[in-house]
Amino acid sequence: MDVQRLETFVAVARSTTLAEAADRLGYARSTVTSHVQTLERTLGAPLLERGASMNRLTEAGARFLEYATDILDKLAQAQAAVAAAAQDRPSGLSIGATASLCTYRLPSFLRTLRRLMPHLETQVFVGSVAELRDQVGRGELSAALVNSATVPTAHRPAGEGDRRHLWTDQVVLVGAPEQVARPQRLLVTAPGCVYRDIAEKQALPLLGRVQIQQVGSVDGVKSSVLGGMGVGVVPAIAVGPQLRSGQLAELPLPALSPVMTELVWNPEATPAHVIPHLRRLRPPQPLPPTRPRDVAPARPRSSYVTTGTAS
Template identity: 30%
Template sequence: MELQQMRYVIAVAETNSFTRAAERCLVVQSALSHQIARLEKELGARLFERTSRRVRLTPAGAAFLPAARQCLDAAERAAAEVAAAVGEVRGRLAVGLIPTVAAVDVAGALRDFRGRYPRVRISLRVGASEDLMEQVGEGALDVAFLGLPTTARPGGVAAHELARGRLVAVVAPDHPLAGEPVVDLRRLSREVFVDLPAGTAGREQSDQAFAAAGLSRDVAFEVTNADFIARLVGQGLGVAMLPSAYVPQLAGVVTVEVSDAPARVEYAVWSRFGRTPAATAFLTQLGIPVPDGHAP
């Protein structure tokens, strides 16, 4: 069993096509098909069902795929560790972040990192804090930037607190509250809200604040993108509460201080069970203290 064969299987599984997989792997289709057939013979099981219309994994193929990915990850990690031992950082850097991250200029940091370590393949994923935390714990992401209520702490990962900040109200320019210097949760509770989906960490901090004040509110619009929250607010469809450090990036809305606003904490998190050389270099570039070596 060879690593190249595993790469071919993964490519076919991800593209659902031997032709597209061969194009991705920069080989002729006959060579790719031959190598997969050799692997199937060695394993004693078909990995793909092939018809004139489609290609899909067999149950055996579905069982083989996660292990194949782990083997390739381990091989890439081994090569990266050897390179790091002779002073070269390469491999991968998979980063995750919430849409409203404000404590770190992630785009600028990745630009600087790529300029310094051009042999590292960088990928980026945007999502909710709880999902990103899980992906870091599973090894799918190397580093992630989260925002959590002050009542929560990152779990199952190593973490470094980046910043704390309060939420502010965000309203349309012609909203009656736009001219107010400050507002409280009781007044805001009479408004229709635009917010993140229920159950997410970004939504939880506001839900907890209103519940602690004995108030309920009407969240009529649930969206996953903070920029779209601002677009809906700007159209007068509702009000929102967003981190004060993030809202200067938004256009077409007005911010109002909230006297009893909830707060959130931004964190950088990484695996507790080991960091890749690229992850260590990235965290170090950001000035985040990490222990010597690649273990946390």
């Protein structure tokens, strides 16, 4: 079975329309349609519902999706293993990340790399965004997970060349229930942190006269807020359980800018056989709906990046 047609089908399954899938793949829409139709003839079953305005998998399509993603994943693993063996040296990747990303995003990222490249050796280093970008640029690190504030109305591409957008996290201003009515202190992270910038530029003007106190990291802000010391700006993923339990409350203010997490890498410092995997990374995409009688959708294993803790 042709690998290119499998990749086309998986892209179609992860897209809302055929036109969107064609744009992501860089194909003409007629090529995408031809690939899907060829698979349907080979399998002897329709994979997509006809006549729907959105891509909708049939029951056969939903079942085939899991097999198609498994095949593509196994092929990618085989290519990586062969390339590493041909180089006759260990396959290693040095990865940098900010402290908050080490806590809330790095574990799922490393699990994904291990699934794709079981023999890949990784080492993780912690630093600020500026430090990590400099280290990647100088080749001291192969790659780094870094975050930056996004503009909600701006279109941000998924990434080209030596970078990929992996997650977009909502940001919240929270405090203990007794603090949110009349906050007296804004707790902030260290200078250079994206959450410090959002706190000073977006949250502070909304709070009026409050004292600013630096407490270091996102976890430092979270712990201090839980201790009743004030209110703070943190990613929603960091305080989801506390908001649900009522330990913390979100201030009723206009929404803050979300934060985008990117993987950036240095092609000269990254093993050549690893780069194709990094270039295929993309944000997790929800599956299009299937018919009510269909089985549960297959897990989105071909997206490479897993979602980790829900925010």
